[in-house]
Amino acid sequence: MLGVWLYFSLCSMVFAQDSFQIEGSVVNANTLQPLEGANIIGKGLFSISSSTGTFTIKNVAEGTYSLTISHIGYSSETVTLKVGPKMDTLKIYLRESVTELQDVEVNGKTKKRETQELATVSHTVSKDFLDKNRENSLMQTLKNIPGVSTINIGSGQSKPVIRGLGFNRVVVVQNSIKHEAQQWGNDHGLEIDQYGVETVKIIKGPASLQYGSDAIAGVVDIQTSKLPVKNSLKGEVNLLGETNNDLLGVSAGIQGRKNKWFYRGRLTYRDYGDYKVPTDKINYENYIFELHDNNLRNTAGKEADASLGIGFISGNIKSETNFSNVNAKNGFFANAHGLEVRSSSIDYDSSNRDVDLPYHKVNHFKITNNTSVGIGNHTLHLDLGYQNNHREERSEPVPHGYMPTPPDSKERIFDKNTYTLNIKDSFSPNQRHDVAAGVNLEYQDNNIGGWGFLIPAYNRFTIGAFAYDQFELHPDLHLLGGLRYDYGVLDSKSHYDWYPSTVNNSDGSTSYIYLQRAKNKTLNFGNISGSLGISYIHKNTTYKVNLGKSFRMPLANELASDGVNYHMYRYERGNLDLDPESSYQLDLDIDHTTAAFSFGASPFVNIFENFIYLNPTSNYYETLQIYEYTQSKVFRAGGEIRASTTVLKNLQLDASAEYVYSKQTSGPKKGFTLPFSPPLSGLFSASYQFKDFLFLYEPKVKADYRITAAQNEIVPPEEVTEGYQVLNMSFTAQMNLFKSAKPFDVRVKLNNVLNTHFYDHTSFYRLIDVPEPGRNLSISLTVPF
Amino acid sequence: MGFSTKYFFIPILILVVASCTTDDNAAKDEQKPTIDINYDEGFPQACSQLVRGETYSFKAMVSDNVELASYSLDIHHNFDHHTHDDQDGECSMDTKKTAINPWIFIENYSIEDGLTIYEISIGLTIPNDIDTGDYHCSFSVIDETGWQSRTSVDIKIID
Structure with a gap:
């Protein structure tokens, strides 16, 4: 309604013989206040206006450039300027208008140039x-990024996998605090509300230097949402419906800012039924499970999330506190939980929406505070976090081995508290160095309950100190190097069975003993990690080489477990002599981007000195196969390639492929691959933008075609998985029904268009021969206000 | 800067080629062992009725492409109908009941080195004091590599 005029001025000065500097400032013409966070983007040029509205683009070669200036709430504008000894000064007036909102660059945090200069191979998701x-979970959404895959447990839960490694080998960070749950578990999914997420940085490669233990395969860094604009209040409501699992979801978010204080809040609720698979029966070993109405029995679930953030920004101080709670309940496939075949008197087919046993429920509560203070050329970052993860696995009480029928359905209870403190100082002693040093402290207190036993209770304290320097040898050549030392103490608690087992003694007598499953033990670990890399930008091409050493502290279950995992029909034995896992990785990355064409390749080679591996032995314990934690040398290599081009004005084509080769080069499974190895896979997409018609703006149709090869490289107890091809289609547009209001975003997505029957080698349900979900139509509507 | 694009592509090319040509010389064992009770001497057959106090020889045939390692026999009650077997046909089940003194037989055995075919044969006398009713009997076998196969059969223990 109100036209806001943007006053934009540009001036320049001679910097060197053939290199110039563009300086300018962005102000709001109405209020004459400087505008912070405006994006200034050109071919190879990028800047963001500071809190005083100013920006600088250094080392610009002589020539003609086109710059696009954009800011939330203002329409973007493109200017052409000649950079040279005598440069024109430009003044541009921009008018806010509802129909032009679509041009606004929302993605202000994508500091493309900064990413280019950084030697680590990362990918920023806007x-x-x-x-x-958007798919059913955050990780399923990120799966479209080459090198990223997931381990799914049903339709609503998934865990991240980067280049074939997951579980505790990928770190998930939210608001600079490491997300700590029961991520070692097979049937655990990431407890993060994907609607609250704005920007995700994915690091493919070793990142222990900055992220500590576990950042061995990569990092999913969910970054702090960007600051709301001064004196603003805005929100949105997302509605989602899906046909495959009859999902209904609603998420509402609001954010506002006066001058110094800002806040944001979000509520999300999702409820879904059993998901449908394109088959009417499941064949598992010699068992046949008939499915009612193609429903994968008892895989319904629900999720309710809430978050609230309050922040303050003034001068050199910025502080934000976030509270969030994620609560979910998910059913597990009723006929076989893990590998265990179950009969039950529960009438699972009476409703496809109820969640019966077996199921799990999880509640993740998190408080984080991120504070940064600028003192001179130093910026001090302080992150504080508290997390409570409470997870219950419930199943029908059934006798097993010497265990009589348990009294209730509480099979396993996990309750974990994690306290985090990060202190980091970033400073630039001169223009060529960006130095950072800091310490990370973390304390975990993990408690267990229930009649089943897998992981012992433990306390764990870790401390790590690091320093790194990004050194500018030349404006286009950057060096990044750093070192880190970590020290950890793990205190595992003893655990005894609640029932006696029959033990045949060597003298022929029989005793009945409450067996000890875990011992009281204190273990210490120390590790050095580091990274050295180089980034070189030549015209439209960026080259990166990075060598890193990362590590992972052994987990309590890897060290101390000694119990029956009935779901997997195996006996798991820990090993107190395990060393911290350490891995060396060499990464290369090439990116060539022009207006019409872009190409990238990121190969890697990785060696694990002592990969911790749960080895299936050829021996039994009480008729269950013994799986033992062992360490072996592992060689891995692979990478991703990607290309995209704009063939016609409105037609964009993208292609990408990913591949990982893994081989154990020592140990009992020498010559075998690693579990859950993703097969060679390619994704081809074509999107076409049509002309606006009626009330639809920017209508766009996109087709994604995924071709995945067979996975013939397996390790016991896996099975070979055949290749598949699957087609997904989507339609997106903005809908402007009421001229005065902001346009709605509408998205119609058809997944698995041909209802293809296929298996995903890295799905949890693959082991029991459950195919992937069938055709799914989803409709999503985002209403801004 | 003095270094050109092609010098950058060379190591990558080498890397891609190297990673594709790293071949395993030793053939891996990727086959599970087999286990079968569906032959004349196989015992117990589906829905068999076993009498308390009698002695039976539990028999199954196992084989592997490389080498057999160990096997196990697990007999436990199914009074709550919590599981079912993987054999053809459904056995008639008694009504559900609570276990008082159920028979539990859990035992592991190893197979002598170098065998690829072996007949499991375990002589067992059904104790006289145990609960009668529906039982579940499962055999399993593991090969030297760590591949496992299982089979199970529903039986009834009667007086």
Whole structure:
């Protein structure tokens, strides 16, 4: 309604013989207040206006450039300027208008140039990508990024996998605090509300230097949402419906800012039924499970999330506190939980929406505070976090081995508290160095309950100190190097069975003993990690080489477990002599981007000195196969390639492929691959933008075609998985029904268009021969206000 | 800067080629062992009725492409109908009941080195004091590599 005029001025000065500097400032013409956070983007040029509205682009070669200036709430504008000894000064007036809102660059945090200069191989995912590609969980959405895959447990839960490694080998960070749950578990999914996420940085490669233990395969860094604009209040409501699992979801978010204080809040609720698979029966070993109405029995679930953030920004101080709670309940496939075949008198087919046993429920509560203070050329970052993860696995009480029928359905209870403190100082002693040093402290207190036993209770304290320097040898050549030392103490608690087992003694007598499953033990670990890399930007091409050493502290279950995992029909034995896992990785990355064409390749080679591996032995314990934690040398290599081009004005083509080769080069499974190895896979997409018609703006149709090869490289107890091809289609547009209001975003997505019957080698349900979900139509509507 | 694009592509090319040509010389054992009770001497057959106090020889045939390692026999009650077997046909089940003194037989055995075919044969006398009713009997076998196969059969223990 109100036209806001943007006053934009540009001036320049001679910097060197053939290199110039563009300086400018962005102000709001109405209020004459400087505008912070405006994006200034050109071919190879990028800047963001500071809190005083100013920006600088250094080392610009002589020539003609086109710059696009954009800011939330203002329409973007493109200017052409000649950079040279005598440069024109430009003044541009921009008018806010509802129909032009679509041009606004929402993705202000994508500091493309900064990413280019950084030697680590990373990929930044914008809110726009997340909105357009949204699937049932955050990780399923991120699966479209080459090198990223997931281990899914049903339709609503998944855990991250980067280049074939997951579980505790990938770190998930939210608001600079490491997300700590029961991520070692097979049937655990990431407890994060994907609607609250704006920007995700994915690091493919070793990142222990900055993220500590576990960042061995990569990092999913969910970054702090960007600051709301001064004196603003805005919100949105997302509605989602899906046909495959009859999902209904609603998420509402609001954010506002006066001058110094800002806040944001979000509520999300999702409820879904059993998901449908394109088969009417499941064949598992010699068992046949008939499915009612193609429903994968008892895989319904629900999720309710809430979050609230309050922040303060003034001068050199910025502080934000976030509270969030994620609560979910998910059913597990009723006929076989893990590998165990079950009969039950529960009438699972009476409703496809109820969640019967077996199921799990999880509640993740998190408080984080991120404070940064600028003192001179130093910026001090302080992150504080508290997390409570409470997870219950419930199943029908059934006798097993010497265990009589348990009294209730509480099979396993996990309750984990994690306290985190990060202190980091970033400073620039001169223009060429960006130095950072800091310490990370973390304390975990993990408690267990229930009649089943898998992981002992433990306390764990870790401390790590690091320093790294990004050194500018030349404006286009950057060096990044750093070192880190970590020390950890793990205190595992003893655990005894609640029932006696029959033990045949060597003298022929029989005793009945409450067997000890875990011992009281204190273990210490120390590790050095580091990274050295180089980034070189030549015209439209960025080259990176990075060598890193990362590590992972052994987990309590890897060290101390000694019990029956009935779901997997195995006996798991820990090993107190395990060393911290350490891995060396060499990464290369090439990216060539022009307006019409872009190409990238990121190969890697990785060696594990002592990969911790749960080895299936050839011996039994009480008629269950013994699986023992052992360490072996592992060689891995692979990478991703990607290309995209704009063939016609409105037609964009993208292609990407990913591949990982893994081989154990020592130990009992020498010559075998690693569990859950993703097969060679390619994704081809074509999107076409039509002309606006009626009330639809920017209508766009996109087809994604995934071709995945067979996975013939397996390790016991896996099975070979055949290749598959699957087609997904989507339609997105903005809908402007009421001229005065902001346009709605509408998205219609058809997954698995041909209802293809296929298996995903890295799905939890693959082991029991459950195919992937069938055709799914989803409709999503985002209403801003 | 003095270094050109092609010098960058060379190591990558080498890397890709190297990673594709790293071949395993030793053939891996990727086959599970087999286990079968569906032959004349196989015992117990589906829905068999076993009498308390009698002695039976539990028999199954196992084989592997490389080498057999160990096997096990697990007999436990199914009074709550919590599981079912993987054999053809359904056995008639008694009504559900609570276990008082159920028979539990859990035992592991190893197979002598170098065998690829072996007949499991375990002589067992059904104790006289145990609960009668529906039982579940499962055999399993593991090969030297760690591949496992299982089979199970529903039986009834009667007086």
